[in-house]
Amino acid sequence: MVKLYTLRYEFVEFVPExxxxxxxxxxVQYKTMAHLCCCGCGKKVVTPLSPTGWELGFNGRAVSVSPSVGNWNLPCQSHYVISNGRVQWAGRWSKEMIATGFARDLQAKHDYYNALSYREPPAETPSLPPPSRKRGRLATKFKEWWSRRSG
Ligand SMILES: [Zn+2]
Structure with missing residues (x-):
């Protein structure tokens, strides 16, 4: 498969078979554009011209298509931008996807450090247990027993 780096244009009434x-x-009549996938896989890619589809830019010499063409439904998964007759390869991930992935990574890190902080000992000094009355009584009993034994 030969990747294309340039794209010519042809204004037609109907896109040929x-x-x-x-x-x-x-x-323009049928508000559509078509080309063979620029990765060279030979699949036909149709990009409808509409406010929710693609926009065509024509500077008199070359065409631009926006947004990028992402062939996620093709086995090649190719993704490129057609700008002034040039094919700019964009990789499998769009900027938005990278941004989302990066944000998710940051959130994961944040959660990880939050979870770690729970394992740290509390900052305040733990209070000593209150003096035991039971122990005091035992000590008194021991003293009594000891005094009786020695006396
Ligand atoms: Zn392809």
Whole structure:
């Protein structure tokens, strides 16, 4: 499989059945775009043009597509940004996913240190047990017994 780093564009009325690699077909009439996955796997990727889908940028020479194209439904799982006719490979994780993963990692660390602090001894000095009356009585009894024995 040959990764593509550039993408041409072709404005068409209908996206043809057989499409060429390295070409982004744009149908303004039907508000859709299609191309073969830029990783070279040969799968057709359709990116609908809509406020909730993709946006097309055309500077007169090259096209840009936003947001990035993430082919999570394809076996290749490729992810790239089409910007000014160039394919910028973005890796398997989007920035948002990394941010979420990083936040989760931070939270896990925070929880870990919180759990550790519970195991630390309390800061205040533990109070001594109150003097035992029982022991006092025993001591008195012992004294009595000792005085009787010696006396
Ligand atoms: Zn692919």
């Amino acid at each position: 057989q499409i060429e690699p390295g070409v982004l077909y744009i149908s």
